[in-house]
Amino acid sequence: MRANQPVIAPSRMSQGFDPRNLVLPVVVFAIAEVLALAYVPADSFSLAAPHDVAVELVRHLADGTLMLATAQTLGAALSGLGLGGGLGLVFGVVLGLSPAADRLMSVTVETLRPIPPAALIPLSLLVYGFGLRMELAIIAFTTMWPVLVLTRAAIRETEPGLIEVARVLRLSAWRTATRIVLPGAVPRIFVAFRLAAAISLVVAVTVEVVANPRGLGYGMMLAAQSLHPAISFAFLVWIAIVGWCFNWSLVWLERQFFARRGAE
Amino acid sequence: MNAVARSLWLAGSLGVAAGFVAVWHAVSAAGLVSPVFLPPPAAVGRALVNGFTNGDMLANLAATVARVFGGWLLASLLGIVLGVIIGISSRARIYVAPSLEAIRPLPVSALVPIFIGLLGFTEQMVLAVIAFGALWPTLLSTVHGFGAVEPRLYEVCRSLRLGRWEVIRKIALPSAMPDILAGMRVGLTVSLILVVVAEILGSREGVGYSILLAQRSYQAADIFAGIFLLGCVGYASAGLINIAEKRLIYWRR
Amino acid sequence: MQALPPAVTFPAAAPAAAGKPVIRFIEVGLSYGQRRILEGIDLDIWRGEFVSIVGPSGCGKTTLLRLIAGLARKDEGQVFYNGADVREPSPDVAVVFQDYSKALLPWRTASGNVALALEAMNVPRKEWADRIGSLLDLMGLFKDRDKLPGQMSGGMQQRLQIARCLAQEPKVLLMDEPFGALDAITRQSLQDEVLRIVAERKVTAFFVTHDLEEAIYLGDRVVGMAANPGRIAKSFVVDLPKPRDQLTTREHPRFLAMRHDLFSFIKHG
Amino acid sequence: MQALPPAVTFPAAAPAAAGKPVIRFIEVGLSYGQRRILEGIDLDIWRGEFVSIVGPSGCGKTTLLRLIAGLARKDEGQVFYNGADVREPSPDVAVVFQDYSKALLPWRTASGNVALALEAMNVPRKEWADRIGSLLDLMGLFKDRDKLPGQMSGGMQQRLQIARCLAQEPKVLLMDEPFGALDAITRQSLQDEVLRIVAERKVTAFFVTHDLEEAIYLGDRVVGMAANPGRIAKSFVVDLPKPRDQLTTREHPRFLAMRHDLFSFIKHG
Amino acid sequence: QQLTLGTTANPAPAAIFLADQKGLFKKHGVDLTVQLVTGDPTIPAALISDSIQIASVTPTTFLNAVANGIDLVAFSGTTITTHGSKDIAIVAGKDSGIKTPADFAGKTLGVAGIGAVLDVMLKNWLDQNGVDVSTAKFIEMTLPSMADQLKAGRVDALITVDQFAQRMISEGFGILIANPLAEIPEGQSAQEIVATRAWADANPETIAKVRAAIKEAEGIAKADPEAIRAALGNAMNLPPPVTARIALPVVDTSLSVAQLDWWLAIMKKHGLVKGDVNTASLVLP
Ligand SMILES: Nc1ncnc2c1ncn2[C@@H]1O[C@H](COP(=O)(O)OP(=O)(O)OP(=O)(O)O)[C@@H](O)[C@H]1O
């Protein structure tokens, strides 16, 4: 009897690894390969067959170039996510807990939020120059908002009964936040961070493509400019793999967290 | 909250924003950052006025707003539908979700060539790019919202033997609505960001394209004018979502 | 309270009706982790029978009810409904949950919550207004029909849940302390309503309660559970005349004797 | 049940102690939208007094309690605590909520939920284990101390909430049907525990219940509310001797007389 | 002092690549690294932030930056245009119906960057051939993707560089319409080597050393044009077949105000630069 299993299920999109996860990608690659064999000339400047991409992927993995670029991109994405996500979390909690602060900040927050990261590149480049810091600043700015918005919403979802408990216990604002509101909001905050993680990677790569001469985006762009589409696609596929692993490790962390909390 | 209180709060909020603008003015007046990259607020104001009176800023704005909302609605719809499917079907979770997780972190700018390949330099391409990028917040929130429904309510459904579709429509969606709206809120921001990318890469006239042209010719005031317009669109749309929230999750307050 | 009559014995098992039992537990056991929650549960419930369950807090009454409803898994033994293994909830069975505030849709009004059951049964929409109206009226909620659960008192929410279950027109009614949040008068009148409906529609009822008098007043049979692990420790037929009546039944000497007996069972296990 | 004694009258108001009342309602009124919920509430509660509140479902008992707790807003009149206007919850006051399943932190174990109150009071961490242990023991939850609320039965959750409130060592204890989900025996033993603690620590208690016997057994005074709009319709002093005792008190003729009186009040308003 | 020189991956700064690969910078006493960047427009900000000290930029970027108040100066040229060069080509799609310049009116045209060198070249060519530029629609696309876009009919014609043009024409979906370099005066500067004025003022000796190194590279290139081919293939990491076919630029590192004026005039004519530029002060003696 599987009576205790919920009808509709868990809050995560994917569980652990399952070989069946690979069915769809394999099918897509097979189709792409057939199409490429039929239509893409071997020395195309802009397209490449999947098997060439695979060969380049392995080659660049083996010679370490991909690893260095990954370290740079991931380093920027992680630290940017840490900074931006941290700030977003703090502001989200403050705005979620204090309707007054939320109303006062609404114009500022809502007009700053849609600033495209691409528009910030020259400014950030000017202030920080090439390197980690300019990328980090843009990633932090961009990831801050989704975390802020989703954290604020998560906090408003707190069971009103529990807020009343906090009030009659006269918990300080800090304790209300850390003992009642945040633990209840944690599952949603994890969602926010998983979203922001993907955004951080997207922005890191974009900044590298446009301006910053380091990391995976730069490698991908340079390969495209020097007419190596297979390498360029190899970078793209690798970015997907890195992103998947990034997300997977957040899911893993989340599970560790809840396992511990359950046992506590 | 009555109208007077509301407008007082709005005034306060505008006051805070004005404070930030004042800081910005002070920074550029003190020459801390080159005006080529951070123009003073007044110059941005002039650029805006000039854009509306002499340029085609209004037409650009209209085109961009239409794209943002079109793409965002498409993204939200897709996000909810996919989220529902993944929320209820273990098969979708096994076969589809991991692949989605893998394409989720792909930089949209790198994928645009593929979209252009499929759809050309068309309006549909711009919508598809926005929809692709803005889909994820709503998708993730929907999946989460479905997982966070009070288990007792699912038991009620089971003992009432409600069909799957009914459970989705009557229990899971309303219960997940706060999450979905929060996701859509973020999705809207992403749409605003992506409209710029899509207009640039798709050579479609609009606010984003004008930002690109301004950037190419180092017209910082025009860049910031464009950003400011996007900000206004962002603010207005946040207001719309607030209204939707009030109507759709009336039972929360 | 008057001096108690000497302890009497009551018939222990009650194959009151002929034929097969509607609900049948055979040697059912259940654990959560290391903790044994239910052990060796053997119980037959006959069509139209009203079985009251009493027992100390945490002994497993709710769990037992969830097994019948098909909402919990068992580790050993078998649970049958109408001769078939219970795998999932049956459409004939309605469940009144103990935590009423979690079992209502917070975004639907009182009427809307009752309507849910009608939707589930595909009742034509034109019949809704009448049926909802009369059920809410029965539960004393008619004038609150447009309130959301969050705007209702605890007792009102509890009554609303009962209304929804009755709207299902179930053959089996599982109730988990359905009157726990009701005042004495409302409670008594609802007790009588339930008795009437059950008798009229020949509903089989499984009724978990803490109120011993209520258990006897309503029940054709009272089953007493003991804890650690949860098991059936007592079971007797309530041979009080029917229809029952709040005044005369509760003053009936056999009622008082049973009450005393049950009280000392609960007290001493 | 024996034949009832002729109706007696009881003293209506009870300035039992000298000095000022701890809690004072002056002409309090409250509406939700068009609906009048409370009207003209005048009530004084004295230090150390135990006031039981009874009344039909939905009459406004919970609302009244929330006013004292500082959790609801009033539209008219005044509510004082220790002579000061109640604006927000006071640290001296503990509240046992009716909706126990929503008042516990689902991610904390039983111990953790009690610990919340100790954290709120900045009790040194080394004292926690002892205090949590003895409170859970008192509530019969010691062996369940590592369970999460979701793994506990309704009655267990209710007892856990009481444990948390007692951990606050309040001067005023507001209880909203705290024993609603408990079986008769556990209920009686907890009634006695509450009486003992209240007497020992000179706690003022405001106790909402549906059980008329419980209201009398525990109360120094019983206040009866009527509905539509919620108002105080009856109030009498319970002049039964103390300490009380489950057997003798409940058989005391005055107890039975009061019970009868209260029952007919609830019945006929 | 450690220097970084920024440039995009293209054939114009051939002398720099050559000097770098032959160790000429070191020989002249400068410790210089060449950093490939992905986009020309970010170079001015990178110069100001001191991430790079020297850069090879296109005249359009240079003039636009200066026009908007970024104080850059050029101290060397890189390569120049000649009528014989086939480096740049205007290609039309086979089915676009474009045969003569007049057919361009109202068409959709692909360029690598609005306002960038190729865009200016195309507009100038259209203008010289009597086409009203404002009737055409210009679309941005990356150079490597141009062949696919033209083949799919997403643009009617485009301006591109030699190796891509060859592919389009040899595969039959593109028709060569013009070679715009043949229609402008010879000797226009393709890119300039620039620095911020502040840095240039503070480091005259370093500039002299860099110039010397590049001059020496120019000498090598003039003597042996094939040396450029290898240097370009290396620096840009091109596939060998592409390297083998690449159209070699003409290295000439002299730079005059007149060369800048020529660009400025066209840019102004097409509204691609705003503000005033005093070209006379832009070239270091
Ligand atoms: N998910 C679970 N995990 C672990 N233990 C559980 C779980 N659910 C229930 N239990 C345990 O099972 C036992 C029986 O619970 P149940 O809810 O059936 O009791 P009950 O008889 O209904 O009590 P009450 O009268 O207080 O509602 C309790 O000891 C409880 O702690």
Ligand SMILES: Nc1ncnc2c1ncn2[C@@H]1O[C@H](COP(=O)(O)OP(=O)(O)OP(=O)(O)O)[C@@H](O)[C@H]1O
């Ligand atoms: N937020 C609200 N909006 C509208 N009406 C409300 C709201 N909260 C409570 N009420 C109404 O106030 C009245 C009193 O509610 P209250 O919870 O105080 O009753 P109660 O006496 O505690 O009842 P019970 O014994 O059933 O718990 C009810 O009629 C209820 O519908």
Ligand SMILES: [Mg+2]
């Ligand atoms: Mg139970």
Ligand SMILES: [Mg+2]
């Ligand atoms: Mg109440």
